[in-house]
Amino acid sequence: MDRYNGVARALHWAMALLIILALVLGIGHDALPKDWAVIPIHKSIGLTVLALTLVRIIWRLANPAPRLSAAMPNWEKGAAHATHALFYIFMIVLPLSGWIMTSEGTRPLNWFFLFDVPKLPVAKGDMLVDLAGEGHEVMGFIWAALILLHIGAALRHHYLLKDNVMRRML
Ligand code: HEM
Numbered sequence: 001m002d003r004y005n006g007v008a009r010a011l012h013w014a015m016a017l018l019i020i021l022a023l024v025l026g027i028g029h030d031a032l033p034k035d036w037a038v039i040p041i042h043k044s045i046g047l048t049v050l051a052l053t054l055v056r057i058i059w060r061l062a063n064p065a066p067r068l069s070a071a072m073p074n075w076e077k078g079a080a081h082a083t084h085a086l087f088y089i090f091m092i093v094l095p096l097s098g099w100i101m102t103s104e105g106t107r108p109l110n111w112f113f114l115f116d117v118p119k120l121p122v123a124k125g126d127m128l129v130d131l132a133g134e135g136h137e138v139m140g141f142i143w144a145a146l147i148l149l150h151i152g153a154a155l156r157h158h159y160l161l162k163d164n165v166m167r168r169m170l
């Protein structure tokens, strides 16, 4: 059976975990205890996602995805490809917008308290900073909804249609 290679699978699952964590911490930060350093950890996870995305895109360009079954209707292939493309865009734009909006503030930016991460050259009041702040929240919620759809689609293939779509990623 055609399936994603080991590196692609490892990146998919490690990043899925990190992204879900980033979303839960981002959406939940107000409700979580103040002394948990929720936002510094959220930022560190997000920056990790950004770095891994660069590796993943290079790997993906060098290793095309395995073909989907010819029996799958075209609308479904189109929907899957559009969702995956959008996910790659979100994997870059979400952490980048977070990094931009954080760069105008005075709070330190570091990676899991291990080393400092440079701030981007932006200033309070820049249009880009406002756009990043608005976009970060809106895109985060859209992504969370699309991820639920993506998981639903994977489970539908595995348990209802019983085809090999899910096994290609396991
Ligand atoms: C996979 C990457 C990321 C995802 C999916 C993500 C998603 C989110 C979401 C959904 C929220 C809640 C929105 C709100 O209530 O305002 C949030 C908040 C936040 N994110 Fe991210 N984020 C990511 C990466 C980053 C990065 C890399 C940084 C900074 C370096 C960052 C900084 C922040 C900050 C400071 C907040 C709190 C905003 C507030 O004051 O409400 N995020 N994030």
Ligand code: HEM
Binding pocket: 012, 015, 016, 017, 019, 020, 060, 065, 068, 080, 084, 085, 087, 088, 147, 150, 151, 154, 155, 165, 166, 167, 168, 169
């Ligand atoms: C934050 C969570 C997740 C993100 C961001 C994500 C992202 C992606 C992306 C970008 C692809 C396309 C890979 C490529 O062709 O390069 C993909 C494929 C896939 N994902 Fe996820 N994923 C997530 C979680 C999950 C979960 C929880 C499941 C299973 C329950 C899952 C099942 C699959 C499957 C089966 C494929 C292969 C689809 C195909 O062959 O066309 N994903 N995912």
